[in-house]
Every structure is written in C-alpha cells, then in structure tokens.
Amino acid sequence: MFSYALKRLGLSVAIVSLAMLLLFSMIYLVPGDPAAVALGPRATDAMREALRIKMGLDQPVWVQFWNFFTGAWTGDLGREVLSDRPVAQVVMEQLPYTLALIAGGISWSVAIGIPLGCWAAVKRGSWADRIVGVLSVAVIAVPSFVIAIYALLVFAVSLRWLPAIGAGEPGDLGDQLTHLILPSLAVGLGWIGYIARMVRASMLEVLEAQHIRTARAFGLPENLITFRYALTIAILPTVTLLGVGIGQMLSSAVFAEIVFARPGVGKLVYDAILTRNYPLVTGAVLVTTVLFVLINLLADLIVGALDPRVRSRL
Amino acid sequence: MTVLSITDLNVFFSTEGGDLHALRDVSFDVPERRIVGIVGESGCGKSTLINAILGLLADNGRVGGGGIHFEGHDLTRLGPKEMQALRGPRIATVFQDPMGALNPVVSVGAQMRNIQYRSGLSRSEKDAKSVAILQKVRIPDAGAALARYPHEFSGGMKQRIAIAMALLMEPALLIADEPTTALDATLEVATIELLKELQQDIGCSVLFISHHLGVIAELCDDVVVMYAGEVVERGTTRQVFNNPGHPYAARLLECDPARQSERVRLLPTIPGEIPDLRHRPEGCIFAPRCDRRAPACEARQSELPLQTGHMARCALAEARS
Numbered sequence: 001m002f003s004y005a006l007k008r009l010g011l012s013v014a015i016v017s018l019a020m021l022l023l024f025s026m027i028y029l030v031p032g033d034p035a036a037v038a039l040g041p042r043a044t045d046a047m048r049e050a051l052r053i054k055m056g057l058d059q060p061v062w063v064q065f066w067n068f069f070t071g072a073w074t075g076d077l078g079r080e081v082l083s084d085r086p087v088a089q090v091v092m093e094q095l096p097y098t099l100a101l102i103a104g105g106i107s108w109s110v111a112i113g114i115p116l117g118c119w120a121a122v123k124r125g126s127w128a129d130r131i132v133g134v135l136s137v138a139v140i141a142v143p144s145f146v147i148a149i150y151a152l153l154v155f156a157v158s159l160r161w162l163p164a165i166g167a168g169e170p171g172d173l174g175d176q177l178t179h180l181i182l183p184s185l186a187v188g189l190g191w192i193g194y195i196a197r198m199v200r201a202s203m204l205e206v207l208e209a210q211h212i213r214t215a216r217a218f219g220l221p222e223n224l225i226t227f228r229y230a231l232t233i234a235i236l237p238t239v240t241l242l243g244v245g246i247g248q249m250l251s252s253a254v255f256a257e258i259v260f261a262r263p264g265v266g267k268l269v270y271d272a273i274l275t276r277n278y279p280l281v282t283g284a285v286l287v288t289t290v291l292f293v294l295i296n297l298l299a300d301l302i303v304g305a306l307d308p309r310v311r312s313r314l
Numbered sequence: 315m316t317v318l319s320i321t322d323l324n325v326f327f328s329t330e331g332g333d334l335h336a337l338r339d340v341s342f343d344v345p346e347r348r349i350v351g352i353v354g355e356s357g358c359g360k361s362t363l364i365n366a367i368l369g370l371l372a373d374n375g376r377v378g379g380g381g382i383h384f385e386g387h388d389l390t391r392l393g394p395k396e397m398q399a400l401r402g403p404r405i406a407t408v409f410q411d412p413m414g415a416l417n418p419v420v421s422v423g424a425q426m427r428n429i430q431y432r433s434g435l436s437r438s439e440k441d442a443k444s445v446a447i448l449q450k451v452r453i454p455d456a457g458a459a460l461a462r463y464p465h466e467f468s469g470g471m472k473q474r475i476a477i478a479m480a481l482l483m484e485p486a487l488l489i490a491d492e493p494t495t496a497l498d499a500t501l502e503v504a505t506i507e508l509l510k511e512l513q514q515d516i517g518c519s520v521l522f523i524s525h526h527l528g529v530i531a532e533l534c535d536d537v538v539v540m541y542a543g544e545v546v547e548r549g550t551t552r553q554v555f556n557n558p559g560h561p562y563a564a565r566l567l568e569c570d571p572a573r574q575s576e577r578v579r580l581l582p583t584i585p586g587e588i589p590d591l592r593h594r595p596e597g598c599i600f601a602p603r604c605d606r607r608a609p610a611c612e613a614r615q616s617e618l619p620l621q622t623g624h625m626a627r628c629a630l631a632e633a634r635s
Contacts, residue, residue: 219401
C-alpha cells in the first residue's frame with residue numbers, strides 16, 4: 001500500500017506541474033498587457049514600464065515560466081491587483097468555505113446515494129427500485145442553481161427553517177453547519193441520483209458474479225454478502241467517478257456560493273473576473289486544480305485500500 | 315446408507331415463451347462415501363440440478379414435484395433459512411471457474427473465517443482450522459496464505475483453495491461442478507487425485523459433474539447420464555461404461571476421443587441438437603437424434619432396470635441386455 005501511495009503521489013505532482021504549464025501558457029497567450037490592465041487607462045508609459053519590470057514581464061518567456069513555476073510550488077502566487085495582498089493568502093482564506101461546501105455535497109450524495117442504490121439493486125424490479133430510478137433521473141436532470149434557488153425560496157424564505165445567506169458566525173460551528181445545509185444540498189442533490197444509479201448498476205453486475213454464488217453456496221448471511229462481498233466491489237467505480245465529479249461539483253459550488261452569498265473560492269473567482277483581477281483568477285484556478293488533483297489522489301487511495309488487485313498492479 | 319436421494323424431481327422455469335421444463339422426473343441416489351458422476355452435454359440440466367439441490371434456483375425457477383432427500387430433510391420443503399443452514403456445513407460446493415469463485419477483495423483467511431461463522435470457534439481456532447485444511451490441499455506456506463488475496467495465487471492453487479473452503483466444515487456431501495474444466499491437463503489429474511484423497515480422508519460423498527468422460531471413469535463409483543433434463547441412464551461406472559443401455563450413453567461414449575482406437579480425420583459426433591425444452595416431445599426425448607428409432611419411442615419412456623442398480627430410460631434397452 002505504501003509504495004502504491006508513493007507512486008500515485010508522484011503522478012499527482014507531475015499532473016499539477018503540467019497543469020501549471022497549461023495555465024501559464026493560457027495567461028501568456030491572452031492578448032493584452034497585464035500591467036496596462038492593472039494600472040488602468042490613465043497610467044503613463046513610464047508607470048507601465050516600471051510595473052512590467054516589477055512583475056517580471058520584461059524577462060524571457062522561459063524565465064517567466066520558471067519564476068511562476070517555482071513560485072507556485074513554494075506557495076508564492078504573486079500579489080493581487082486591488083489590495084496588493086499575496087494571492088495565496090487571499091485564496092487560502094476562502095478555501096475552507098469551499099472545502100466545507102464540497103465535503104457537505106459529497107456527504108449528502110454518499111450518505112443517501114449509496115444506500116439507495118444498494119437497496120434498489122437488492123430489491124431489483126420492485127416498486128422501491130422503480131421509485132429510486134425515477135427520483136434519480138429527476139434530481140440528475142435539475143441543474144444545481146435551480147435547486148439552490150428553490151431550496152432558498154422554500155426552506156429559507158417561506159418556511160424560515162434555515163438561514164438564507166452567509167456562512168454563519170465564525171467560531172460558531174453549529175451556526176456554520178446550519179448555514180451549510182442548503183448550499184451543500186444544492187451542490188450534492190444531483191450526485192445522490194448519479195451515485196444511486198451507479199451503485200445500483202454495478203451492484204447488479206457484482207451480485208451476478210460467480211463468487212457471490214459461491215458465497216451463497218456456503219450459506220453466508222445475506223448481509224455479509226451484500227455489504228462485504230458485493231458492495232466493496234460495486235463501490236469502486238463510484239469512488240473513481242466521485243473523484244472526477246469533484247470538478248463538476250466545484251463549478252456548481254460557484255452557483256451555490258453566489259446564490260447563498262457565501263464566501264468561497266467560487267465567489268472569489270467570480271468577483272475577481274468581474275474586476276479583472278487576473279493574478280487572483282490565476283491563483284484561485286491553480287489552487288482549485290491542486291484541490292482537484294488531491295481529491296483524485298484520495299479517491300485512488302480509497303480504491304487501493306478497498307481493492308487489493310489495484311494495490312499490487314501499480 | 316444414502317446421503318442424497320433425488321426422486322422424480324421436476325424443475326420448471328417460467329419464461330416469456332412459456333414454461334420451460336428444465337428437469338423431468340430426475341431420480342438417483344448418492345450413497346454414503348461414494349463418488350457419483352453426472353455426465354451430459356451443455357444444457358442438459360446439470361447446473362439446474364445443482365441449484366435445485368442447493369435451493370439456489372433463479373427467481374423464475376421452481377420445483378414442480380418430486381423430492382430431494384438429504385439427512386432426513388426434504389430439501390424442496392425447507393425454508394430459505396433452514397436451507398442456508400445446510401449450505402456450507404452439510405452440503406458444500408466447488409464451482410467450475412476457480413478464477414471467479416473466490417471473492418477478489420476479501421483475503422483468503424477472512425473468506426475461510428466467514429465460512430465458519432456458525433461454528434462458535436474463536437478467531438484463532440478458525441484460522442488454525444483453515445491453515446490445517448490449506449496444508450491438506452498442499453498450499454505452500456499456508457499460514458501466510460491467509461493474509462493473501464485470491465489474485466496472488468495461480469489458477470490451480472485457487473481451485474485447491476476453493477476445494478479447501480468446501481471441505482473446511484467437513485460436509486456430508488460435496489458437489490463438484492466441473493471443478494477441473496478450467497484447468498490444464500496436468501493440473502486436472504493432480505486435482506482429481508487430491509479430491510479423491512480428501513474424500514476418503516473426510517468420508518464425505520461427492521456429486522461430481524463433468525462432461526469429461528475420462529475424468530468420470532477415473533474418479534466415480536456411479537454414473538448418471540443426463541440428456542435434455544432427464545436421466546437417461548444410471549448405474550455403476552463399470553456398468554455404464556462397459557455396457558451402455560441407452561443409445562445416447564452409447565453414442566456419447568463413442569464420441570470420447572480417448573476411445574478412438576485408430577487415427578481418424580473426423581471425430582464422431584451426435585448429429586442434431588438438444589430439443590427446445592419449452593416444447594418437450596411427449597415420447598423419448600432423444601428420439602429425434604437417435605439412429606435406432608422405433609415405434610416404441612413415440613410413447614413416454616420409463617426407467618427400465620438392466621441389472622441391479624443399472625437402468626436406462628429406453629424402451630429398446632431391455633431387449634438388448
């Protein structure tokens with residue numbers, strides 16, 4: 001397991017480096033002078049030139065990339081334009097809110113989706129199976145911002161059960177959690193459907209497997225067969241899917257953060273784009289990329305922990 | 315003493331095209347400490363028979379008459395819980411495909427512990443029993459094998475582990491469903507010798523399913539020949555192999571490559587195919603493919619005794635013997 005984890009970590013570092021190269025190329029290739037954008041239309045040529053030198057834009061491309069690359073790995077993402085604060089610091093302030101939102105979304109989808117899918121597979125063809133099937137498609141089909149707005153209207157505005165906006169009082173965990181319920185549900189609801197369908201499909205496949213027949217032929221209890229012998233295998237594609245799905249969840253987090261006026265990286269990027277705060281956009285995108293890669297690494301490690309065949313293959 | 319006695323067993327599957335009569339009036343006994351072979355081509359109902367004995371018929375399958383008697387129980391009348399209690403400790407099964415028969419994500423030791431879940435032994439006692447039986451099937455370094463996973467073993471070792479698991483609870487009846495078909499020839503011989511040795515050691519009866527006549531002849535005391543869901547002939551291995559009474563059994567034996575005394579360009583085959591079991595002919599089931607068809611074959615066939623313990627479901631059989 002240790003060497004598997006080590007190899008997988010090495011791969012993640014390579015992926016992040018490649019992502020940095022791509023990101024840098026995109027910034028470099030976008031037309032326009034960042035110094036001119038930062039200083040506005042009334043700046044003099046001398047001011048622009050001074051800022052260009054300060055930002056290192058007078059250096060050759062490869063030196064610029066090297067500076068960006070080494071800077072990023074050491075946590076220096078440059079300074080943002082409006083307040084001149086370090087980008088890394090600004091992003092890190094917002095990151096916990098987004099992490100909480102994503103974790104909440106995953107929790108909903110896993111805690112509800114896996115049991116539902118498992119139940120539907122075991123009771124295949126029953127009314128329960130059909131209801132789960134219809135509901136899954138329904139929640140997958142509705143976009144998360146629609147869910148966000150309706151959840152806000154129903155639970156916060158009409159029923160007044162839950163707070164409508166913000167992330168709660170800092171330091172008050174209970175308050176922060178109540179503020180998390182609606183946004184995380186908006187992010188995770190569609191995933192409940194995805195996961196239920198995935199788990200149902202792979203569970204049905206695994207339950208047909210020869211080793212399940214063997215387990216039954218040994219008279220093992222149905223619960224042991226369902227959860228230890230079948231679900232452990234059936235859940236593997238779902239874990240991988242969730243790792244990739246984090247990307248989609250991060251993008252629906254942007255909507256959720258805007259609708260619920262929550263702080264977070266999504267809201268940060270949204271505001272940064274509106275104010276043309278390019279270093280902040282770059283830094284936030286890079287941090288999101290690293291987050292995505294890390295979550296995929298985690299997903300792979302979970303798969304490795306569950307499946308001995310994966311451990312020994314790498 | 316008879317361990318397993320099957321009498322006039324009928325199994326049906328409901329399909330969209332109507333009821334499929336998968337087993338018709340199947341009767342045979344598995345005596346104590348004997349190895350009974352079931353032989354027949356694919357689709358003859360071997361797997362259905364196993365599933366019926368184990369109480370693991372698919373949802374659309376049902377037993378429609380007849381009995382399966384095992385240790386004083388009629389298995390067709392037992393509830394799922396009682397059936398589950400028999401599977402494993404009293405009736406154990408080794409399946410055909412050793413690659414797929416073991417769970418890939420549960421260690422060998424945990425799988426063997428789980429099989430002993432009703433034994434009341436402690437964890438270390440269970441492991442000790444597992445190691446003992448793994449040593450018996452000659453798994454090298456059996457103690458360390460418990461922590462390993464099925465994919466870390468070769469095909470032959472996996473099949474030996476599957477046999478070890480089946481014999482772990484010292485069952486009265488071992489059902490072996492083509493346990494050597496997926497193995498190569500040398501492993502096949504070794505596995506069969508091992509099976510025979512363990513059978514004598516534990517003193518269980520074996521129901522051995524195969525379409526390999528050589529293996530049946532080598533291993534089994536009695537043979538049951540099945541065709542299209544019916545028992546067409548049964549007797550001791552010697553009786554059936556030396557003096558087959560049913561034309562199907564005779565033709566099947568002729569088709570065995572090992573029986574060809576001289577070089578032939580084409581191996582003999584039985585022309586035609588198994589009839590559609592949704593429209594079972596009223597008369598002899600083999601008649602459409604039989605080269606000795608006679609007017610008597612139009613009627614439903616019953617088992618005719620040829621010798622003590624040797625019968626054939628063929629109207630022409632008695633005249634021949």
